[in-house]
Amino acid sequence: MAQTTETAAASTPAGQSPRVPRTPRIHRAWFVAAVTFVTIIGAAAFASLPGLLIEPLHEEFHWSRGTIGFAVSVNLALYGLTAPFAAALMDRFGIRRVVAAALGVIALGSLLTVRMTAAWQLVLFWGVLVGLGSGSMALAFAATVTNRWFVARRGLVTGILTAAGASGQLIFLPLLSWLVEHHGWRPAAVTVALAALVVVPFVWLLLRDHPADVRLAPYGGEYADKPAPVPGAARRALAVLLKAARTGPFWLLAGSFAICGASTNGLVKTHFVPAAHDHGMPVTAAAGLLAVIGVFDVVGTVASGWFTDRFSPRRLLAVYYALRGISLLFLPMLLAPAVHPPMLFFIVFYGLDWVATVPPTIALCREHYGEDSAIVFGWVLASHQVGAAAVAFAGGVARDVFGTYDVVWYASGALCAAAALMALVISRPRTEPVPLAGA
Numbered sequence: 001m002a003q004t005t006e007t008a009a010a011s012t013p014a015g016q017s018p019r020v021p022r023t024p025r026i027h028r029a030w031f032v033a034a035v036t037f038v039t040i041i042g043a044a045a046f047a048s049l050p051g052l053l054i055e056p057l058h059e060e061f062h063w064s065r066g067t068i069g070f071a072v073s074v075n076l077a078l079y080g081l082t083a084p085f086a087a088a089l090m091d092r093f094g095i096r097r098v099v100a101a102a103l104g105v106i107a108l109g110s111l112l113t114v115r116m117t118a119a120w121q122l123v124l125f126w127g128v129l130v131g132l133g134s135g136s137m138a139l140a141f142a143a144t145v146t147n148r149w150f151v152a153r154r155g156l157v158t159g160i161l162t163a164a165g166a167s168g169q170l171i172f173l174p175l176l177s178w179l180v181e182h183h184g185w186r187p188a189a190v191t192v193a194l195a196a197l198v199v200v201p202f203v204w205l206l207l208r209d210h211p212a213d214v215r216l217a218p219y220g221g222e223y224a225d226k227p228a229p230v231p232g233a234a235r236r237a238l239a240v241l242l243k244a245a246r247t248g249p250f251w252l253l254a255g256s257f258a259i260c261g262a263s264t265n266g267l268v269k270t271h272f273v274p275a276a277h278d279h280g281m282p283v284t285a286a287a288g289l290l291a292v293i294g295v296f297d298v299v300g301t302v303a304s305g306w307f308t309d310r311f312s313p314r315r316l317l318a319v320y321y322a323l324r325g326i327s328l329l330f331l332p333m334l335l336a337p338a339v340h341p342p343m344l345f346f347i348v349f350y351g352l353d354w355v356a357t358v359p360p361t362i363a364l365c366r367e368h369y370g371e372d373s374a375i376v377f378g379w380v381l382a383s384h385q386v387g388a389a390a391v392a393f394a395g396g397v398a399r400d401v402f403g404t405y406d407v408v409w410y411a412s413g414a415l416c417a418a419a420a421l422m423a424l425v426i427s428r429p430r431t432e433p434v435p436l437a438g439a
Contacts, residue, residue, distance in 0.1 A: 028211070029149040029219035033157055035206045036145045039099065040137070040164035041171065042199035046106055046130055046192045050075065051273045052177055052287060054396070056185040063119050065274070069396025071119070072270055073389035074127030075134070080261070080385020082135025084378030088237040089136070090144050092229050094209040102136030103196045103203070105129055110193035114186045133196075135385075143362050143374045148210055152220025154366075155359050159305020162358040163298040173294065177273075177287030240375045249368050249429075252422045253361060253380045256317065258387030259419040260357050263324060263412045265384075266391030268293075268350070275405040280337030289339065289347050296351030304356035313360030313367075317423035320360075324353045325416025332406045368429050 050072045057068050089098045109129025116122055142161035150157050172195070179188040211218045212226035244250040269290070276286035307316055327350045334343045365380060366373040395408045 027219045028208075028214055028216050031206070032145060032149050032208060033161065035202055036142060036161055037164045039199050039203055039207075040142065040161060041168040042103075042195050042202075046110060046134055046196065049176055049188060049192055050126075050392075051270050051290070052173075052180045052188065052283070053185055054270075054274045055277060055283070056180055057122070060185075061119070063122075064400055065396035066393065066400050067119050067396075068122070069270070069393045071122040071127045072396075073266075073393040074123055075131040075389075076261070076265060076385045076392055077389035078128060078131030078385075079135045080382035080388070082132050083381045083385075084237045084241065084375050085234055086136040086141070087144055087374045087378040088234065088240075090141070090209075091227075091236075092232075095141070095144060096203055096207050096209060098136055099141060099203050099207070100200050102133045103200050105133035106137070107193040107196040109133060110189050110196070113189050143365075143377050146362075147366070147374055148218065150219045150221075153309070155305045155308035155363060156302070157305070158359045158362050159302045159308070162305070162355050163301040165355070168294075173287050173291040174284075177284050181283055237375055237378070240369075240372050241379050244369060244372075244376050244379065247368070249364065249426050250376065250380070252426045253364060254383035256321065256419040256422040257357070257361055257380050258383040259321070259412075259415045260361075261384035261386070261388035262391040263328060263416055264354060264388070266388030267328075267395060267408060267412050270388075270392045271395040271399075271405055271408070274399070276335055278399075278404070279335040281335070281339070285339060289343070292344075292347050293351035293354055296348050297354040297356075300352035300354065300356045301358065303352075305359040308359040308363050313363045314423055314426050316360045317357055317364075318420045320353050320356050321416045321420040321423060324350065325413040325420070327353070327413075328409050328416065329413035332409050364426060 053072075054065055054068050057063055058065060086098060086102070106129075109125045112125040112129070113122065116125060142158065142164075146154055146157050146161065172191075176188045176191065179185075179191060208214055210226045212224065217223040272290060273283060273286040276289070277283055304316065304320075327346055331346060334340075334346055336343070361380065362373070362377055365377040369376040391408065391412065395405060398408050399405055
């Protein structure tokens with residue numbers, strides 16, 4: 001356990017021993033991580049809904065799947081593009097304020113969709129508002145908490161916090177799919193809004209921005225005063241991007257993570273349920289399979305965090321992308337009206353790999369970019385979501401044009417092979433990472 005390092009020596013009368021604060025049996029960092037975990041679980045409700053909306057909105061409003069996919073793509077793109085600015089805003093205004101405001105925006109956007117009557121309103125309410133709010137709750141949030149509160153066990157904590165999204169998917173997907181099938185999509189949207197609002201008190205009352213706020217050292221590290229708020233959040237985020245863009249590892253990380261987003265959030269999370277439904281599988285059964293992916297995602301991501309503390313993150317990424325690509329190439333042959341053992345094998349295999357890429361990607365950002373790694377990861381995450389947005393839209397268009405999703409599954413499998421090669425050629429830093437904003 002890391003010990004508190006503040007001292008009362010300067011104010012201790014002569015001849016008396018300085019009073020050293022008692023080391024807590026359980027470090028406060030673990031409570032902060034627990035609150036972050038619960039927050040991400042609550043926020044996972046809005047990430048679980050888009051794939052369930054495509055068929056109901058198509059049937060009620062007669063919007064094309066491409067149009068609905070465009071709204072989802074706006075949501076995914078803004079989710080990513082907001083992340084680096086959110087990381088900088090957390091440096092400026094604190095984690096609590098940014099996350100609480102983001103949850104409020106998510107709740108507002110979800111509630112407004114209940115009253116929509118036109119496709120542009122879906123783009124505005126779900127695409128823009130929920131996208132902006134969810135971007136501030138993106139993985140940059142987990143990276144910021146990990147960087148501030150942990151020195152030891154960073155890979156493990158990153159894996160646990162990343163797995164929180166999958167845990168939320170496990171909790172909310174069966175509930176939301178049941179609501180959509182039996183009561184329509186509107187109660188599901190209201191449930192998403194309520195889930196976001198319920199989390200706000202936990203964030204405001206229990207989360208702390210920095211170990212120095214409670215006079216502690218980070219777990220496994222030495223005490224340091226809380227840094228002064230960093231002004232110019234947007235300027236800093238852009239400055240970090242411009243500096244990082246001059247380095248090769250940034251483009252390799254961004255490119256491979258764009259393929260990661262295309263092959264997960266953009267493809268499977270958005271289009272798996274309607275694709276399975278095309279083959280006669282009930283929506284609730286397809287959503288249940290996605291939830292099972294969430295079960296094994298928790299195992300795979302936590303294990304990936306453990307591996308990242310012990311093995312080369314470059315090699316781990318290459319293995320993860322290669323295995324994911326192979327699994328996607330087999331998926332079109334497995335879709336059927338009923339769930340058979342080969343499909344269950346795919347769900348387990350793919351689930352273990354779902355976001356296992358996150359801990360080694362964050363580790364590589366930290367390795368190359370030091371104190372600015374959270375913001376750099378925010379930009380890398382932006383590429384992840386741009387890739388997801390492109391495939392969310394392209395998948396809907398492909399279904400409208402070809403009447404099947406098969407071409408998208410095959411293309412994504414091939415892209416994963418390219419991502420594996422990109423991960424292998426990421427170089428090691430020659431010197432200690434220098435903060436990019438001050439470079």
